[in-house]
Amino acid sequence: MDAKLPQRLLLGLLILALMLFALTPIIWQFLTSVKTNAEIAAIPTVYWPTQWTLEHYQSLFNRRPIGAYLFNSSLIAIVSTLLSLGLGAPAAYGLARFRFQGQNLLLGAISMVILFPYIFLFLGLLELVKGLGLGNNYLALIIPYTAINLPLAILVLRSFFRQLPIEIEEAARLDGYRTMSLLWYIVLPLTLPALVTTGILSFIFAWNEYLLALTFMTRETMKTIPVATAAIAGSSIFEIPYGPMAAATVLATFPLVLLVLFFQRRIVQGLTAGAIKG
Structure with missing residues (x-):
């Protein structure tokens, strides 16, 4: 008998318990979204629906432009993420490979911006949006989200660029690659896990x-x-629409779950890159 079998079983049970603890709110939201109103309000609590229904999802699409909400969030998050990576990658490469006066001061300033709560920028951003007439315009969110995510993208990508052997880039330069083509065709493909990880963090924030x-x-x-989703809670003064709120929460969470599952391997590679030196 394997002497380590009890330890493995204990570790497996611990991992399972942590997974259930983390997934319980998500599972509860989903079950609430497919319960009838009677089961949602029942006392004692009905944990598992006896009659599954999609009426809460149907009421969402019938009463509110849910498709427009999802499109707005998707467009703003995707564009701001691409801009953060597109602007952050060259800046990070420059900070990783070139030396110039005041570089440490600049890196310190970028780190401070990451730690600075973006909520303190609210009044300034509000005045800018009003002054530029960007209210109810996608740019009113794309520009701030890009600016907020950009320092994180620069620091994360810089750390990955510094781990790449400089010999690869020197060989590419001998083959005629210039800085931007070297970054696009050589460096970025080698740091794809870092790009995916940073992009997902930026996307989730946006x-x-x-x-x-x-x-x-x-x-x-x-x-x-x-x-x-938050507006649904205040849509009625006579009751709290738990069913529609749960359905909207599931719809809002589902794209993020798909995104993480699709890029799961790249995320793990990005988080563990550089942990082992060979």
């Missing part, structure tokens, strides 16, 4: 952000899915 989206997007068809 998808979930609430305060700026609530303030800058007041037109119903321009709202993002987090703002629309």
Whole structure:
């Protein structure tokens, strides 16, 4: 008998318990979204629905432009993520490979920006949006989200660029590659896990952000899915629509789950890269 079998079983049970603890809120939201109103309000609590229904999802699409909310969130999150990576990658490469006066000061400033709560920028951003007339415009969220995610992208990608052997780039330069073509064709493919990891972090922030989206997007068809989900809770003064709220939460979470599952291997590679030196 394997002497380590009890330890493995204990570790497996611990991992299973942690998974259940982490997944319980998600599972509960999904079960609530497919219960009838009677089962949601039942006392004692009905944990497993006896009659599955999609009426809460149907009511969402019938009463609210859920498709528009999802489109707005997707467009804003995708564009801001691509801009963060597109602007952050060259900046990170420059900070990783070139030396110049004041570089440490610049890196310190970038680190401070990451630690600085973006909520403190709210009033300044509000004045800029009003002054430029960007209210109810996608740029009102794309520009701030890009600026907020950019320092993180620069620091994360810089650390990965510094781990690449400089000999690879020197050989590419001998073959005629210039800096931008070297970055595009050689360096970025080698750091794809880092790009995916950084991109997903940026995407999740842009998808979930609430305060700026609530303030800058007041037109119903321009709202993002987090703002629309929160608005459902106050849609009735006589009852709390738990079913539609749960259905909207599931719809808002589902794209993020698919994104993480699709890029799971790249995320793990990005998080563990550089942990082992060979």
